Amino acid sequence: MSARTDERTVVDLAAGLRDGDRDCLEEVYRRWSPLVHSVALRALGAHHEAEDVTQQVFISAWRSRHTLTPTDHALPAWLIGITRHRVADRLAERARDAQKVASAAAREARPATDDEALAPDATGGVVDRLVLAQQVDDLGEPRRTILRLAFHEDLTHEQISTRTGLPLGTVKSHLRRGLVHLRRTLEEVRHEFA
Structure with missing residues (x-):
C-alpha cells in the first residue's frame, strides 16, 4: 500500500x-487511541487519568466532528489538539482540588481567635469545627481515613492512594463525596442557628 493510499484513507476516515x-x-x-493515551499519560503521569482523558477525547471528537476539515494530516493533529485541551482541563481540576484541600487544611490548622471562638458561627467558628x-x-x-490524610497530613490524591492501597478513582470519589x-x-x- 502506498503512502498516498494511506493518506487518502485518513482523509476518507x-x-x-x-x-x-x-x-x-x-x-x-x-x-x-494508543497515541492519545500516550500523550495523556506523559502529561498526567497516571494511567487511570490517561484512560479517562482518552475516552473524553473521543467523545469530544464525536460531538465536535463538524469542526474537522478532512485533509491529509488533519485528523491526528485534530485529535492531539483535543487531547491537549482535555489534559489542560484535568491539570486545572487537579490544581482546584489541591487548592480546596489546602484552604480547608489551613482553616482547620489555624487556631481560632478569641473573637471567632465567641462569635456566632456564621463565619466558621467553634461550632463549625466541632460539627x-x-x-x-x-x-x-x-x-x-481519606479525609484525614487529605486535610490533616496534606497528602495528594496519589499519595493517599499509595498509602491506603485504594485505586486513585476510589480515593477521589470518597474525598468528593x-x-x-x-x-x-x-x-x-x-440554617438551624440562623
Whole structure:
C-alpha cells in the first residue's frame, strides 16, 4: 500500500467521521487511541487519568466532528489538539482540588481567635469545627481515613492512594463525596442557628 493510499484513507476516515459515520469513529479510535493515551499519560503521569482523558477525547471528537476539515494530516493533529485541551482541563481540576484541600487544611490548622471562638458561627467558628470533627469521626471507613490524610497530613490524591492501597478513582470519589456530605451538614447546622 502506498503512502498516498494511506493518506487518502485518513482523509476518507476524517470525512466519514465528520459526516457522522460510527464505523469511521470506531476505526479512528482503533488507530489513534494508543497515541492519545500516550500523550495523556506523559502529561498526567497516571494511567487511570490517561484512560479517562482518552475516552473524553473521543467523545469530544464525536460531538465536535463538524469542526474537522478532512485533509491529509488533519485528523491526528485534530485529535492531539483535543487531547491537549482535555489534559489542560484535568491539570486545572487537579490544581482546584489541591487548592480546596489546602484552604480547608489551613482553616482547620489555624487556631481560632478569641473573637471567632465567641462569635456566632456564621463565619466558621467553634461550632463549625466541632460539627466537622464529629462528622468526620462518624464517617465510615475508608472515607474517614481519606479525609484525614487529605486535610490533616496534606497528602495528594496519589499519595493517599499509595498509602491506603485504594485505586486513585476510589480515593477521589470518597474525598468528593465526603466533602459534599460535610458541606451539606454544615449548611443544615448553620440554617438551624440562623
